[in-house]
Amino acid sequence: MIRSEWIKLRSLRSPAWCLIALLAVNVLFGWMIATAQARQWDGVAAWDPVRASLSGVIVTQIAAAVFGVLAFTTETIRSSLAAMPRRSRLLAAKTLVVAVAVLLAGLVAALLAFLAGQAAIAARGVPHAGLTDPGAARAIAGAGLYLTAVALIGMAAGVLTRSTAAAVTGVIAGGLLVPVFASAMPEALARFVVGWWPTAAGLRILATTPDRDMLDPWPGFAVLAGTTVVLMVAAFVTFRRRDT
Amino acid sequence: MLEIQGLTKRYGETVAVDGLTCTFEPGRVTGFLGPNGAGKTTTMLVALGLQRATAGGVRANGLDFAGCRSPMREIGALLDAQAVHPNRSARAHLSALAASNRLPRRRVAEVLDRVGLTEVAGRRAGTFSLGMKQRLGIAAALLGDPGILLLDEPINGLDPTGIAWARGLMRELAGEGRTVILSSHLMSEMELTADHLVVIGRGRLITDTSLAAFLDGAAPAELLVRADAPGLAAALRAAGATVRDRADGALLVSGVEAVTVGRIALAERAVISELSPRRGSLEDVFMSATASAVEFGGAR
Ligand SMILES: Nc1ncnc2c1ncn2[C@@H]1O[C@H](COP(=O)(O)OP(=O)(O)OP(=O)(O)O)[C@@H](O)[C@H]1O
Numbered sequence: 001m002i003r004s005e006w007i008k009l010r011s012l013r014s015p016a017w018c019l020i021a022l023l024a025v026n027v028l029f030g031w032m033i034a035t036a037q038a039r040q041w042d043g044v045a046a047w048d049p050v051r052a053s054l055s056g057v058i059v060t061q062i063a064a065a066v067f068g069v070l071a072f073t074t075e076t077i078r079s080s081l082a083a084m085p086r087r088s089r090l091l092a093a094k095t096l097v098v099a100v101a102v103l104l105a106g107l108v109a110a111l112l113a114f115l116a117g118q119a120a121i122a123a124r125g126v127p128h129a130g131l132t133d134p135g136a137a138r139a140i141a142g143a144g145l146y147l148t149a150v151a152l153i154g155m156a157a158g159v160l161t162r163s164t165a166a167a168v169t170g171v172i173a174g175g176l177l178v179p180v181f182a183s184a185m186p187e188a189l190a191r192f193v194v195g196w197w198p199t200a201a202g203l204r205i206l207a208t209t210p211d212r213d214m215l216d217p218w219p220g221f222a223v224l225a226g227t228t229v230v231l232m233v234a235a236f237v238t239f240r241r242r243d244t
Numbered sequence: 245m246l247e248i249q250g251l252t253k254r255y256g257e258t259v260a261v262d263g264l265t266c267t268f269e270p271g272r273v274t275g276f277l278g279p280n281g282a283g284k285t286t287t288m289l290v291a292l293g294l295q296r297a298t299a300g301g302v303r304a305n306g307l308d309f310a311g312c313r314s315p316m317r318e319i320g321a322l323l324d325a326q327a328v329h330p331n332r333s334a335r336a337h338l339s340a341l342a343a344s345n346r347l348p349r350r351r352v353a354e355v356l357d358r359v360g361l362t363e364v365a366g367r368r369a370g371t372f373s374l375g376m377k378q379r380l381g382i383a384a385a386l387l388g389d390p391g392i393l394l395l396d397e398p399i400n401g402l403d404p405t406g407i408a409w410a411r412g413l414m415r416e417l418a419g420e421g422r423t424v425i426l427s428s429h430l431m432s433e434m435e436l437t438a439d440h441l442v443v444i445g446r447g448r449l450i451t452d453t454s455l456a457a458f459l460d461g462a463a464p465a466e467l468l469v470r471a472d473a474p475g476l477a478a479a480l481r482a483a484g485a486t487v488r489d490r491a492d493g494a495l496l497v498s499g500v501e502a503v504t505v506g507r508i509a510l511a512e513r514a515v516i517s518e519l520s521p522r523r524g525s526l527e528d529v530f531m532s533a534t535a536s537a538v539e540f541g542g543a544r
């Protein structure tokens with residue numbers, strides 16, 4: 001079953017391009033954000049070079065989400081199910097293949113973005129981080145995990161909506177726009193969104209400096225992971241029950 | 245063998261299949277017929293576990309299809325030939341299906357060969373013509389070497405050679421002892437391919453009978469008589485036959501045997517140039533059998 005899903009993924013060009021785009025954009029934005037933040041740093045405020053170089057995932061999560069959505073919505077589920085009516089196994093195999101592909105691509109993308117970003121920061125003479133610095137390895141792995149979680153949320157949205165357009169719109173609005181427009185929200189709501197909204201909380205996994213107003217890295221990521229699990233469970237339950 | 249027992253499927257207010265009970269036997273080609281919207285596709289979808297029955301159920305060789313370990317070995321299905329990813333090659337499409345059922349890889353090459361797509365197996369399925377997609381769908385159905393074949397309109401879009409090929413393939417598969425179930429609206433083709441017919445209308449069974457019995461039962465046998473003798477028609481009527489004149493001068497005779505027609509012609513000293521039995525075509529019989537069940541008749 002897993003091999004079947006792997007063949008499906010491998011036999012198309014668009015998933016591969018999606019992951020290549022993820023990698024390229026992540027490195028590019030990691031470098032750009034690191035450069036910009038290093039230039040703006042006043043030497044006094046808390047400085048987190050690791051997070052600066054990995055913040056490209058805010059943009060690249062779109063590629064991860066689209067990858068997850070398309071893995072489900074562009075497939076002809078009827079012909080798959082006519083050949084394999086055990087639906088949970090089919091969806092589990094898809095989930096696994098998507099998760100592994102995005103995790104691997106995400107880890108490589110994060111590592112390269114880290115190296116490029118630190119080089120850019122060092123070039124400006126601002127304190128930079130090394131791979132063995134405390135929290136650096138965790139943040140890089142965390143960036144991969146973050147992208148994986150977003151891809152699975154994308155896939156769950158694809159299963160639940162059965163529509164590429166609806167799922168992509170939903171995930172981008174929910175994952176990206178809600179946190180971006182937090183400042184336009186009423187005070188209490190804004191504080192909740194900034195601190196607890198799954199994608200905002202999940203990004204704490206990139207941080208290597210403490211922030212009293214925010215969750216710690218792993219608790220923050222747990223909020224995102226929990227959301228992913230809930231959506232995936234909903235996807236499995238719906239997929240098992242409905243007519244196709 | 246595919247057994248359908250008391251199958252009912254409702255979509256909200258619409259009753260697509262209504263208490264259908266019938267059995268598709270192995271070793272023959274069964275034509276699954278019915279007007280548009282009769283419930284053929286729905287029955288197949290339920291048989292494959294793609295849709296849930298409202299009541300009743302379907303058993304494939306005594307098993308519940310959804311619980312099979314290697315489902316493609318039980319039922320090979322062609323539902324919608326268009327349902328392939330347009331950017332995936334035919335070979336990759338079949339390989340993925342084979343892998344999902346742990347079928348040996350060589351099956352992919354075997355079925356590609358059997359449907360004649362070997363040469364284009366590396367091309368994206370989106371570039372295939374309708375007939376090529378139909379062949380790819382048939383290849384997918386054959387992949388697991390299944391005992392039951394469930395084919396929804398498999399010959400749509402095939403060219404004359406393709407249709408003849410498909411007919412031969414169906415006959416061959418049935419000859420190997422498989423249960424071949426074929427839905428189609430092409431009656432002339434069905435007449436040549438099927439041994440047995442299951443006809444439904446508005447989700448209910450209309451008939452479950454052999455092709456020959458269906459053709460005989462509904463239309464009384466007629467004889468086409470062509471003779472250059474003006475008195476023959478009157479003589480036949482006198483002998484109790486029903487005679488209709490055809491525009492081309494031939495007579496359509498019913499109610500008497502061919503030998504009687506011969507004797508009367510001899511007595512009349514008429515030379516017969518043609519004396520042949522005429523059956524109603526499957527199309528005629530089908531239309532009269534389903535007339536009351538046609539939902540989407542259109543204006544006349
Ligand atoms: N998903 C669905 N939702 C609602 N109604 C449906 C659905 N699928 C089928 N139906 C209805 O069920 C009935 C049977 O449809 P079905 O597709 O089984 O007919 P069919 O015999 O295959 O017809 P055709 O010869 O046109 O292919 C129709 O009235 C159809 O409108």
Ligand SMILES: [Mg+2]
Pocket residue numbers: 284285286396
């Ligand atoms: Mg149909």
